[in-house]
Amino acid sequence: MKLSHFNFDLPEELLAEYPSEHRDEARLMVLNRKDQTIEHKLFKDLIDYFEEDDVMILNNTKVFPARLFGNKEKTGARIEVFLLRELNPEQRLWDVLVDPARKIRIGNKLYFGEDETLVAEVIDNTTSRGRTLRFLYDGSYGEFRRKLTELGQTPLPKYIKREVEPEDEDRYQTIYAKNEGAVAAPTAGLHFSKHLLKRLEIKGVNFAEVTLHVGLGTFNPVEVEDLSKHKMDSEEISINKIATDTINSALKEKRRICAVGTTVMRAVESSVSSSGTLNEFTGWTNKFIFPPYDFSIANCMVTNFHTPKSTLLMMVSAFAGHDFVKRAYDEAIKEGYKFYSYGDAMLII
Numbered sequence: 001m002k003l004s005h006f007n008f009d010l011p012e013e014l015l016a017e018y019p020s021e022h023r024d025e026a027r028l029m030v031l032n033r034k035d036q037t038i039e040h041k042l043f044k045d046l047i048d049y050f051e052e053d054d055v056m057i058l059n060n061t062k063v064f065p066a067r068l069f070g071n072k073e074k075t076g077a078r079i080e081v082f083l084l085r086e087l088n089p090e091q092r093l094w095d096v097l098v099d100p101a102r103k104i105r106i107g108n109k110l111y112f113g114e115d116e117t118l119v120a121e122v123i124d125n126t127t128s129r130g131r132t133l134r135f136l137y138d139g140s141y142g143e144f145r146r147k148l149t150e151l152g153q154t155p156l157p158k159y160i161k162r163e164v165e166p167e168d169e170d171r172y173q174t175i176y177a178k179n180e181g182a183v184a185a186p187t188a189g190l191h192f193s194k195h196l197l198k199r200l201e202i203k204g205v206n207f208a209e210v211t212l213h214v215g216l217g218t219f220n221p222v223e224v225e226d227l228s229k230h231k232m233d234s235e236e237i238s239i240n241k242i243a244t245d246t247i248n249s250a251l252k253e254k255r256r257i258c259a260v261g262t263t264v265m266r267a268v269e270s271s272v273s274s275s276g277t278l279n280e281f282t283g284w285t286n287k288f289i290f291p292p293y294d295f296s297i298a299n300c301m302v303t304n305f306h307t308p309k310s311t312l313l314m315m316v317s318a319f320a321g322h323d324f325v326k327r328a329y330d331e332a333i334k335e336g337y338k339f340y341s342y343g344d345a346m347l348i349i
Contacts, residue, residue: 001291003225005322007308008329015159016342019171024193026342027337031320031328038328040335042323043191043345046302052204055247056257057298059186059263060209062177065152065169070110070120077103081111081120081133082155083148084216086185092135092144093123097216101129112151131174157219157341172341181213181236187341188261188302206250208243212236212267212285222309226292232311234284238268241280247297248277256349257299262312265289265319290314291322300349305332305339320348 020026024044031038048054055278064084068279069241080099098104110133118138124132132282148177174189177195203208217233224230247268259265261299272286276296288311295322297316306313317325328346336346 016338019342055250061182062180066155066183067153070112073109078313167251208246211238232288258300272296293318
């Protein structure tokens with residue numbers, strides 16, 4: 001398929017600036033692949049589609065406050081620094097994006113915080129906006145990381161034009177987040193409340209946790225019409241034995257296995273054995289899933305509504321079928337569903 005197959009007109013007012021008032025009361029569109037039917041529910045109705053010993057796979061990555069604002073030495077120009085990846089903890093080296101990039105050259109120093117106790121020196125250019133910074137801080141590594149957290153902001157997606165508000169720190173994080181390392185939330189999981197998870201647990205649904213640290217590369221635009229020529233950025237994943245045992249047991253018993261989010265789907269499809277089961281794995285994946293694609297692990301998924309021409313929409317189309325997803329998106333726009341990170345959800349069974 002081609003890039004143009006995934007284009008559609010999305011009204012700007014359907015991009016969600018705020019999350020729903022209660023996590024599990026976002027709207028839920030249910031797509032039944034077998035019957036080709038569409039239902040309109042609330043997210044808390046998700047429980048009605050699962051039985052005892054079914055499995056939900058969750059991404060337990062935790063978003064860190066990756067957006068910093070500093071001032072350039074001498075000129076005092078305000079510079080936004082977006083932390084992407086820690087390269088070397090001992091030397092405090094980080095890959096970052098800077099804005100405006102044209103003002104930032106190798107050798108420049110940036111000062112953060114009112115007391116300017118945190119300083120960073122630019123030591124390399126990586127891309128047009130990318131830089132490598134060495135942070136200079138008088139303190140232990142633990143104190144340095146606490147300083148980054150103190151000065152950083154929740155990295156809301158760029159499409160959200162408003163200022164970050166105090167509640168975003170909580171709402172742009174899943175309630176089961178534990179392994180820090182993501183610069184964007186695995187947004188399908190934002191809809192789960194503690195009450196809904198407990199109800200699912202009481203019903204006998206099993207949970208398996210994997211980790212995929214979401215990077216900004218997930219949201220990079222596809223710039224080639226031939227999808228086979230698009231290259232995904234690598235993201236770090238970890239799948240342990242507890243998760244593989246739970247998932248492989250459900251595979252053997254032909255239970256419903258639900259990937260909560262495209263990040264989970266990408267993680268598990270990156271570590272499939274020759275026999276079609278899930279392997280333990282710690283490392284990196286640059287897997288790009290687009291139609292046609294044969295999925296090996298999950299037979300069900302939860303996902304948000306994605307933007308035109310996005311790699312996330314391509315994965316969902318590979319799973320549910322391009323024509324079916326197109327019909328569902330047309331209906332979602334007609335019915336006023338909210339799109340993107342703080343938007344409504346879709347369950348594909």
